[in-house]
Amino acid sequence: MRAMLRWAHADLRTHRGEALFMVAATAGIVASLLLATALFGYATNPWQRVFTQSRGAHVWIHTGPGADAGSLAALDGVEQLSGPYRTAAGTVASRGARAGVELRATGAEPPATGRPLLTSGRWLDDTVPDGVVLESGLARALWAEPGDRLTLPAGRTLTVLGVADSAEPRYRPGERPGIVWALPRAVPDTRGGGKVVGLRLTDPDDTDYTVQRAVTALGAGAVTDVSTWQQSRAEAQSDTKLLGQVLGLFGIGALLAAALAVFGAISTRVRGHLRDISVLKAIGFTPGQVVCVFLVQHVAFAVLGATLATAVVQTLGRRLPGRLGDAVGVWQGLPGHMAELLAVPVAAVLFIGAATCLAAWRAGRVDPVPVVPATTAPGSGPRRTSPRAGLSRAALGALALRVPAALVLGWHQAFGRGRRAPATIFRLALPLLLVTVALSAWTTIERFDSRPEQLGHAAALTARPDVTLTDRRASALLEANDKVTAAHPGLEVAALVPGQTGTIALRGLGTRDEPYPYTIAEGRALAGPDEAVAGQGLLDLLDVRVGDWIRVTVGGHPQVLHLVGRSIEPENGGRVVSTSLDTLRENDPALSPTLYQLRLEPGADPSTVRAELTHASKGHLDIHEVTTPADRLSALRGVVVGLITVLALIGLTELSTAIGGSIRDGERDLLALKAIGFSPRQITAVTVTAIGCTALAAALAATALGVPFAHWLIDHEARTTGIGSGIAQAPPVGYIAAMSAAAVLGAIALAVLPAARAARRRLADTLSSVA
Structure with a gap:
């Protein structure tokens, strides 16, 4: 030991x-x-x-x-109800920020089922009739804390008593209202109100079946x-x-x-x-x-x-x-x-x-x-073979064309070692391939920022008028801004899918005269009545394909749509079906736009345009910047840098091994090279060329395999998340060239010093190492 x-x-x-x-x-x-x-x-x-x-x-x-939502307690499989609670839709403002909310009437004691978990402040109190508790995502959007005052459009104010976490779907600006828990007297009984009820089930796996029965019962x-x-x-x-x-x-x-x-x-x-x-x-x-x-x-x-x-x-x-x-x-x-x-x-x-x-x-x-090697007879000393021995026809041809002998022998040393050369190239190519995939992921994220119109985000801003603005007045305000190139009217409603086991987003944007520029990845764009495009998540949910007809239910009215294309849908897990506003109005003429998707001039700053429109409308337009997956994946950029660093360390480890192996394999040839008059600089060039050729072959292999593999991998991941394939972007040629150049030049730089030291070894040391 x-x-x-x-x-x-x-x-x-x-x-x-x-x-x-x-x-x-x-x-x-x-x-x-x-x-x-x-x-x-x-x-x-x-x-x-x-x-x-x-x-x-x-x-x-x-x-x-x-x-009669309370009757759902009698359904088989329902363990307990949360509610029903009376609700009212509204808009609140705090510190210059506005948000759509759902006011939910509840008691002074937190409910036993679906109970919000307080993270700060306290629960509702009968002694504070205008007190409310905000869902944590809504509180962050409003920059609100316990003790702050919220303003309603009618001039009423609410006092924030607490902030709570909830397991319900989160607040999304312009898409899903935030939850505000309030005492019943603080929730107005309006015509646009409704009820909400939560069902806790004995078997969560029966969720779809229970939903279907509940919808049928109600x-x-x-x-x-x-x-x-x-x-x-x-x-x-x-x-x-x-x-x-x-x-x-x-x-x-x-x-x-x-x-x-x-x-x-x-x-x-x-x-x-x-x-x-x-x-x-x-x-x-x-x-x-x-x-x-x-x-x-x-x-x-x-x-x-x-x-x-x-x-x-x-x-x-x-x-x-x-x-x-x-x-x-x-x-x-x-x-x-x-x-x-x-x-x-x-x-x-x-x-x-x-x-x-x-x-x-x-x-x-x-x-x-x-x-003892077979080519060396016992007692005959080291091999007396020429470095030209065993050279390929290509190498001999290169020598005939007066290519420097050091370069030719280096190339031969890199690729003339049987099975060792492919194995070394494979081991070095693997980290470079992963770096190529990482660069592809980085480029795809950057594409969401630089060209969002190609990935389902043609609009930069979403504007929602309040009830005091008519459609004509809102359109005039938006189009009056010279930085707004188009204001597409639209609305988004929840629709029941066939079987009534869940809801999807049904979106109507643009008109037939001015259609909204959906990003079509498969099929074609909208061209006629009853035509629609859908996200990958919806196609998977309904098990349909482009060309099929689907039937959804909106407010009790059936809507039959012909899917003519698949669009890139980064939101709502791709469970979105989109058509024109005219198509929705044919089924229900009373529908009016509730939002406008604003496309801006190239180079226009969305924040500046938002401030200008808010000032021009005197606060009657609730305007939000459109968020992209790049905003949610911003942390991935730092992750990619860290991963590339890790892979570079692994590549350096493999290069260190390859350099050592190349020097050891060339020790016997060192005697012959010195015998025929090669200088130490030329002998160093042989080893450095061998390492450079190996790194170049690995970089070419990594590029040839890594780019298509990254394209497939990113599109596959996008498909499984509902966004849909078609978002992958290959890295720019400059990135690939820089990676390959860094690999080759780094390999050469690492090989120069140990190769030079080996070339200056004494003949006696070399003889002892090969004896």
Whole structure:
């Protein structure tokens, strides 16, 4: 054991740089996997925590004021009701911000089912009749805190008593109103009001069936909206789930690349230490001891890297900026945190150890007595072969064309080593391929910012007039601004899907004379009556295709639409069907636009236009900037940079191994090259050319495979999330060229110094190494 430790210590001192790279790469991989685990926990568990602690309802049903929602308690499978509560729609303002709200009449005691969880302040109090509690997302949008005053359009004011979390669907500006819990006397009994009731089920898996029975019992015309716990959970996960998937995918890919790098490093070390291994066996080392030395040494590197990563994430993870820090903070407070914190590093170490075993096993098979090459007769000294021996026709042709011999021999050394060259290229190409995928993800996110009109966001602003503005007056105000190129009128309503198991978004935008420019990924744009386009999420939900007819129910009225195209729909999980406002009016002439989608002049600042329109309308227009997935995925940019750094470390590890292997493989040719008059500079050029050619081949392979793979992967992910395929964007040629140039130039820079040192070795040292 003492001898084994001494040999391992001497080997470590000889290869310090390679060991450092191995530890750093392992640390980066484990850190990525831990952050991915934290994001997955952050995406799922906060909503689950709120749902469990509040005894959340599995189904929330909005009805008209005359519906007997309380009768749903008699349905089989319904364990308990939350409500029914009387509701009223309205708009509140605070500190210059406005938001649409649903005022919900409840009591001075929080309900037992669907109970909001207070995060600050207190619950409703009979002594404060105008007191309200805000849903946390609404409170953030209004910059409201306990003690603030909210203003209603009629001049009434409300006092914020508290802020609470809820497991219901979150507030979305211009799309879904925020919830305001208030005492019954503070909720006006208006004609536009209604009721909302929550159903807690004995079996959550029966949600769709229960919804269908509830809608049948109340009547389809009485139901205005249905939301289920699955939809709320998916919505809560949507902003961070993709981040976790990206980190997990790249973490696994980086783990595989690191395992291959370890395998290559040990294989190269075995070839370079055949003489030392033979000596170890000659002095009594068993094959098992030799295998143990290599295995334990590299597993120790992995353990050290995993320990460093775990310590850094545990101590400094919550201080990371943005959502990553929040995710780590939430993850550290969950019950299974410690088990995951230990399981991820252990799994990474075991994976790297498994990849190490095969190469270490090869070390144990080395003969105790070195085998003399067949081309060298005993006692005849080193080989007297010319470097031209075994050259391919292409190499000989290049020499005939007076290509410098150093370049030709370097190319031959890179690709004339049998199976070793493809293996080295593959190991180096894998991290470069993952970098290509990361660059593609970055470019796709940038596309949402730079060209949103190509990804379902032709409009930059959404304007919603209040009840005092007529359609004609609102259109005139919007079109009077010289920076607004088009103001498409429209409305969005909740529609019941066939089977009445849930609701989707039915959107009518633009007119036949001025159609809204939907982003069509499949099929064609709207051209006639009853034609519509749908998002991928809706196609999957209804199991239909482009060209089919669908039937949905809006306020008790059926609407039959012909799907002529698939549009890119980043919102609502793609569960959106869009048509023209004229088509909706044919079914119900009383419909009037409730919103306007504003397209701006190129280069116009949406914030400036918003301020100008708000001032011109004297506050009668509620205007919001259209949010894109890029806003929700902004944290992914930092993640991509971190992943590229990790992959670069792995690539440097593999390059270090390739350089060492190339120098060892060229030691025998070194004698012949010096004998025929090659200078140390020319000999250095041979090795540097070999490494440069290997890096160039790996970069070309990574580009050729990585770009189509990234395109498929991003589109597949977009399809599964409901956005739909067609959003993937290949990195600019400049990015790919820069990556390839960095790989080749970095490889050459790393190879120059060790190649120059090897070229200046004394002939006596070279003879001893090849003897």
